[in-house]
Amino acid sequence: MAIEIRGVNKSFGDAAVLRDVSVDVTSGSLTALLGPSGGGKSTLLRVIAGLERPDSGQVVISGRDATRLPPQRRDVGFVFQHYAAFKHMTVFENVAFGLRIRKRPKDEIKKRVGELLDLVHLDQFAERYPAQLSGGQRQRMALARALAVDPEVLLLDEPFGALDAQVRKELRAWLRRLHDEVHVTTVFVTHDQEEAIEVADTIVLLADGVVQQQGAPAEIYDNPASPFVMRFLGPVTEIDGRLIRPHDVEIRTEPGEGTSPAVITRVVRLGFEVRVEFTVRGAEGEQAAWAQLTRETVERIAIEEGAEVHVRPRPAIKHSIQIA
């Protein structure tokens, strides 16, 4: 294990921000710390980096108890959400900072910083100041700066949070490739479930200071531990008191085992995918729900607004949760 967090508690005043949090991060993995805003993600990351001291519990980094170590001695690279660039230093000096602290020889520093700037595609920007970079470039500079000292673990707090959607997508794929190249154990914070599922090997879902579930993305997606987790990881709809994914809804023209009658209220075509909204007439009255179908299915069974149909969860699915 690269990072073991054991029963960590942390409060600010009387607000409990982390409650008995235990997380394992495997060496060399790329782990997403996912959760809603205010859930305690940044706090947990700062506890790992030693920027925040837990009230109780233990932080073990590479087998070494780091709970009482100051940030300087944790061997952790931290990339802040707002980059925390050293404004008064050039890109080169920013990246060189950790090496200068370690009193490495000049030509070694020059070589290492050059390699890192290549890696993050900032080789042409070495002499610029952070104020002269775009957000994405500053982010990559911060990443290079953290990587320069070869940390045991790399912690990224919402690395793409402040960037627009397009750049985010690109950087996300780039981070995945970078990780495959550099292999440093990485934990990144995000509140975007799509980002977590796409990039990470492991997801830790943290909400209200409590770890709701941790595991591989597919595992969490398919076997959510609670309605909360299921809702957080993707779109859901409710049929017959069961919480299911809209793509697991079956719409038929004839009644069958376990179907409920429904009336189509709206059909929205979104390219290949069609969003079908309907009202279910269940035992306890009417209820709005929706399904995600392919265009082909919609055409085959002639779904249109006002049509009377029968709906049920697809019989084969595993991941639904009884909530009523």
Add this chain to the structure above:
Amino acid sequence: MATSETTPDVSAEGVSQDAPSAGTAPDETAHDVPRDMTKRDGSAGRPRRFTGTGRWPVGDGTAIGLGTVTIFLSAVVLIPLGAVIWKSAEQGPGGFWDAITTPDAWAALKLTVIASLFVALVNLVMGTLIAWVLVRDSFPGKGVVDLLIDLPFALPTIVAGLVLLTLYGTDSPVGITLAYTRIGVVVALLFVTLPFVVRTVQPVLLELDKEMEQAAASLGAGNWTIFRRIILPNLVPAMLAGTALAFTRAVAEFGSTVLISGNVPFKTQVAAVHLFGQIESDNTAAAAAISTALLTLSLLVLLAIDLLRRWGARRG
């Protein structure tokens, strides 16, 4: 290794607003230079103008502002200053030199400059320290201390002089007599210049990104290194600006020193008080010469500090 096409770069904005550069754009992206660079970095060369019709170029608004500022500064600063210089120039360079090198004038100027330099340096260190404590430490009564800093500024300086005289005069309640000594002059100057460095450094320190320090810490920097390499470089401009203000204020100080110094010529008489004496004895030409000397001195110091700051900024 990813190729440059996959380089995530920001170049989403600004094509239409930056029409003149559109032709060169593909070339630039090939070199991994996002076009929006110019927006953040004014120095990158291309001025941004509205090329569309029916819209005011943004730059025009500043002409009115510039005009207003010029008129205001002329009326309030430049014309009076010009008059002083004019007055002292009437005597010719020889007359000017003679007026400021009479033994008593020269002694007053020397005392003023040395005391002011000393006071400015003390302020540089102590003012920064006080600002630091006020921003970074918490202690009971912090709010009161914060309020007290401005008091020397709010008080008429003659009142400050009176307070100091009562405190450190011949029958001092605290047993320290500084009246009629040069130390008394320095103490008075320290008192009235206290707020300058504190009040210029304090807001910068408040605004300073704490995460910069945390980033440095997690890269292995100890507290002293963090202070020296991260905090100090960001404070230096404000520290220098405050010091310059403190120095120029000290050079010109009258009210707070006139009482405690006792105005002993060749010993405790500062330039401003000497100047007042010259005017009282109807020697306006000499007064104008001394004024010009003080003015030149202050300008030189302001200039020197500005140059220092530019030099520092260029070095990064």
